[in-house]
Amino acid sequence: MGLVVGVWCRHRYRARMLQVDGLTKRYGELLALDDVSLTVRRGEIVGFLGPNGAGKTTTMRAIMQLVAMDRGTVTWDGRPVDLATRRRFGYMPAERGMYARMRVRDHLVYYGRLSGRSASTAAASTDRWLERLGLTGRADDEIQTLSSGNQQRVQFALAMLDEPDLLVLDEPFAGLDPIAVDTLSDLLREEVARGTALLLSSHQLDLVAEVCSGVVIVDDGRVVLRGEVSELRSASTSRVVAVEFATVTPWDTAHGRVESDDGRRYRVHVAVDTDPEVVIAEARARGDVIGYGFSPPDLSEIFLAAVGRDHMEPAVVGGEVR
Numbered sequence: 001m002g003l004v005v006g007v008w009c010r011h012r013y014r015a016r017m018l019q020v021d022g023l024t025k026r027y028g029e030l031l032a033l034d035d036v037s038l039t040v041r042r043g044e045i046v047g048f049l050g051p052n053g054a055g056k057t058t059t060m061r062a063i064m065q066l067v068a069m070d071r072g073t074v075t076w077d078g079r080p081v082d083l084a085t086r087r088r089f090g091y092m093p094a095e096r097g098m099y100a101r102m103r104v105r106d107h108l109v110y111y112g113r114l115s116g117r118s119a120s121t122a123a124a125s126t127d128r129w130l131e132r133l134g135l136t137g138r139a140d141d142e143i144q145t146l147s148s149g150n151q152q153r154v155q156f157a158l159a160m161l162d163e164p165d166l167l168v169l170d171e172p173f174a175g176l177d178p179i180a181v182d183t184l185s186d187l188l189r190e191e192v193a194r195g196t197a198l199l200l201s202s203h204q205l206d207l208v209a210e211v212c213s214g215v216v217i218v219d220d221g222r223v224v225l226r227g228e229v230s231e232l233r234s235a236s237t238s239r240v241v242a243v244e245f246a247t248v249t250p251w252d253t254a255h256g257r258v259e260s261d262d263g264r265r266y267r268v269h270v271a272v273d274t275d276p277e278v279v280i281a282e283a284r285a286r287g288d289v290i291g292y293g294f295s296p297p298d299l300s301e302i303f304l305a306a307v308g309r310d311h312m313e314p315a316v317v318g319g320e321v322r
């Protein structure tokens with residue numbers, strides 16, 4: 001019996017996920033989305049990355065049923081998203097639309113009631129989120145008197161009010177100070193540990209690498225790369241030899257493409273089978289090396305390769321639609 005229940009639970013747990021298949025959207029001549037597919041499972045944070053205009057917001061709006069697609073489907077738990085399911089989704093749009101003159105607490109309670117909660121449940125949820133986000137002291141202030149970072153926290157609280165099954169956050173870290181970024185990252189991890197599925201877009205790739213397990217990268221409306229961050233890094237056909245000299249030291253090695261902003265710290269992009277010792281020995285022959293390292297490219301380098309803004313070969317991991 002235990003085994004049966006275990007298998008059933010696992011099946012249920014796995015089945016509860018967002019599945020986006022073949023989204024295609026044209027605005028006049030522009031093909032904004034071209035066959036975009038992705039999956040976000042419960043308990044998973046997926047980073048949705050791409051240059052400006054790549055199609056992230058359009059995809060997120062399609063998931064939230066805010067824009068009609070020419071083709072493609074969005075399902076949750078294997079079923080098309082109806083109004084009841086949609087209510088279990090929390091969304092933080094990139095353009096933060098709130099009533100400037102409304103008081104913070106009133107605004108949250110109002111939205112809680114709009115999504116079908118009783119006045120007392122909406123108020124309780126509002127107070128809980130105000131406290132979690134450090135906004136209790138601002139509850140009676142008008143939205144317009146809040147700093148943009150605090151307005152962003154209110155917008156985040158709006159997405160969280162109903163303890164959503166799926167969270168879709170468009171640029172949640174934009175404009176936040178480092179302390180607020182840390183607070184938000186911790187909150188997101190807690191929510192996901194509770195079983196929420198989370199899709200977030202961001203241009204802050206260091207943060208994405210820290211917070212997300214998987215990424216989907218889009219460019220010109222098409223998915224160009226997807227996978228677990230660690231797998232994408234290790235599967236890359238290039239490696240980085242980092243060298244730090246004590247003083248500014250000219251170094252133009254033939255072992256790979258060289259990057260240096262200050263002439264003292266270098267990153268040399270080499271082929272995966274290059275022996276780093278040889279590169280480091282060459283550096284030592286040039287000057288006083290005080291530090292060095294050998295690592296896979298970081299997420300921003302993977303990203304630049306994937307969107308064709310770099311000379312690296314993009315890593316390709318599996319063929320699974322995630």
Ligand code: ATP
Binds near residue numbers: 032054055094
């Ligand atoms: P960013 O990182 O700048 O927010 P994004 O990846 O979110 O970009 P989208 O906002 O999804 O990109 O836009 C994708 C493309 O679709 C862009 O070229 C954009 O100009 C176009 N687009 C989006 N909405 C509309 C619209 N309502 N009418 C016409 N074109 C649109």
